[in-house]
Amino acid sequence: MTTALDGLAVGLDRFVHVPAEFASYDTSAADAARFLAVPPAQLDALAAAGLEHRPGADGDPRFDYVDLVNVATFAGGGRSVPELALRFLLRFAASPASTWYEPRDWEVTVRLPTMDGPVAVRVPDLAADGVAALPEHPGPAGVKTASPETSTSAGAEFVDHGYRSTVRLSGTAQTIRDPHVRAVWTDVVETLRSGRVVYQMVPESLRRQPELAWSLGQADCIVVARLLAARIAALGQPTRARRGYLLGLVGSDHAWCEVAEDGVWKSLDGIFAFVASGGGRERGFALDAPAFAHACAGSRFNRLLPCVGEDAAPLVLVDGQPAPPWALAGVGARPWRSA
Amino acid sequence: MSTARDLIRAHLDLPGLIDRIGDDDDLVGSGVDSGEIVRIALGCENRLGRVLSDEELTRLSTIRAVADLLAGAPDPEPER
Numbered sequence: 001m002t003t004a005l006d007g008l009a010v011g012l013d014r015f016v017h018v019p020a021e022f023a024s025y026d027t028s029a030a031d032a033a034r035f036l037a038v039p040p041a042q043l044d045a046l047a048a049a050g051l052e053h054r055p056g057a058d059g060d061p062r063f064d065y066v067d068l069v070n071v072a073t074f075a076g077g078g079r080s081v082p083e084l085a086l087r088f089l090l091r092f093a094a095s096p097a098s099t100w101y102e103p104r105d106w107e108v109t110v111r112l113p114t115m116d117g118p119v120a121v122r123v124p125d126l127a128a129d130g131v132a133a134l135p136e137h138p139g140p141a142g143v144k145t146a147s148p149e150t151s152t153s154a155g156a157e158f159v160d161h162g163y164r165s166t167v168r169l170s171g172t173a174q175t176i177r178d179p180h181v182r183a184v185w186t187d188v189v190e191t192l193r194s195g196r197v198v199y200q201m202v203p204e205s206l207r208r209q210p211e212l213a214w215s216l217g218q219a220d221c222i223v224v225a226r227l228l229a230a231r232i233a234a235l236g237q238p239t240r241a242r243r244g245y246l247l248g249l250v251g252s253d254h255a256w257c258e259v260a261e262d263g264v265w266k267s268l269d270g271i272f273a274f275v276a277s278g279g280g281r282e283r284g285f286a287l288d289a290p291a292f293a294h295a296c297a298g299s300r301f302n303r304l305l306p307c308v309g310e311d312a313a314p315l316v317l318v319d320g321q322p323a324p325p326w327a328l329a330g331v332g333a334r335p336w337r338s339a
Numbered sequence: 340m341s342t343a344r345d346l347i348r349a350h351l352d353l354p355g356l357i358d359r360i361g362d363d364d365d366l367v368g369s370g371v372d373s374g375e376i377v378r379i380a381l382g383c384e385n386r387l388g389r390v391l392s393d394e395e396l397t398r399l400s401t402i403r404a405v406a407d408l409l410a411g412a413p414d415p416e417p418e419r
Contacts, residue, residue, distance in 0.1 A: 085374075109367055334365070
């Protein structure tokens with residue numbers, strides 16, 4: 001058990017802790033210990049080693065959930081759920097390039113988290129390039145709803161219930177021509193590779209200020225997508241940050257940037273590029289897929305299902321506000337074979 | 340199918356959930372969360388003694404799919 005604790009303590013130094021003004025110290029010691037799979041008593045040692053915490057109303061320490069995720073992620077063993085999920089979901093990057101683009105049919109199921117307040121979840125953007133609803137599941141906005149009377153109207157961004165949708169995702173190999181956009185891209189990806197900015201989980205409140213998060217040395221896919229979009233927009237190029245699901249073993253919340261060029265939207269996925277060029281080593285796995293990393297500058301992949309929404313907005317709302325980081329929608333993804 | 344159910348049960352926070360899931364039901368749609376799915380996939384890799392391919396991972400969404408994957412795998416060693 002000491003070894004496990006030592007590993008977690010090592011992880012403390014590998015990411016940038018959530019600044020206090022963006023932190024929510026509301027996770028109890030018992031919940032934190034359960035999440036990190038250490039005995040409650042050993043959490044005290046981790047706190048003493050530098051894991052940020054604040055006293056709760058009862059005097060017991062409270063922790064920030066995002067910090068806990070990052071501790072687990074950077075423990076170095078490659079066995080935590082975040083580490084394993086990233087490893088499994090990006091396994092396709094090591095496959096032949098043709099498999100990144102060929103049309104793939106998916107069945108996606110979305111189950112809402114159980115919360116005290118009303119929950120809403122974004123619907124797939126079936127009008128996006130490379131996305132097509134399959135005819136087996138017709139319906140408003142292409143979303144098969146749990147009950148017909150609660151069907152979404154065309155153009156709706158949210159539904160208040162789980163749904164099932166079958167879609168065909170088609171990728172395409174593209175490159176960015178504009179040298180100024182390429183310079184922005186290169187700077188962001190090289191900064192991640194240098195380690196000056198750490199790829200880690202960032203709280204939703206800080207994600208809203210991507211340049212600040214970047215200057216603080218922390219970024220996740222949402223920060224990078226918004227940062228790229230803001231910097232490319234400053235060049236006068238039409239651009240947008242997108243958010244949706246990376247499909248594979250499960251569906252995982254993911255964000256990327258798109259830029260309009262040659263009459264089409266081209267994708268820029270800075271986190272994929274970073275991870276595919278060895279950036280996952282501190283997360284316990286090494287992926288060396290330079291061709292895939294290169295393709296991330298312009299290409300669209302058949303694993304990304306964008307959702308309707310502006311500026312990579314949160315996928316799940318509770319009481320009209322972004323859901324807390326632990327309240328994720330359950331998203332299943334599996335190959336779909338038409339009858 | 341029992342081998343697959345045993346493996347899945349071992350990775351659920353609420354093991355009794357497995358008894359309410361049909362062989363062809365979608366695991367996530369039945370209440371299995373993504374963290375549990377990830378641990379089930381890792382359990383399959385450990386049982387088979389090899390890394391799962393991307394295609395195998397994407398198919399791992401039902402009890403039957405887990406059973407098909409584990410067919411022919413060596414018997415599990417006792418937990419240590």
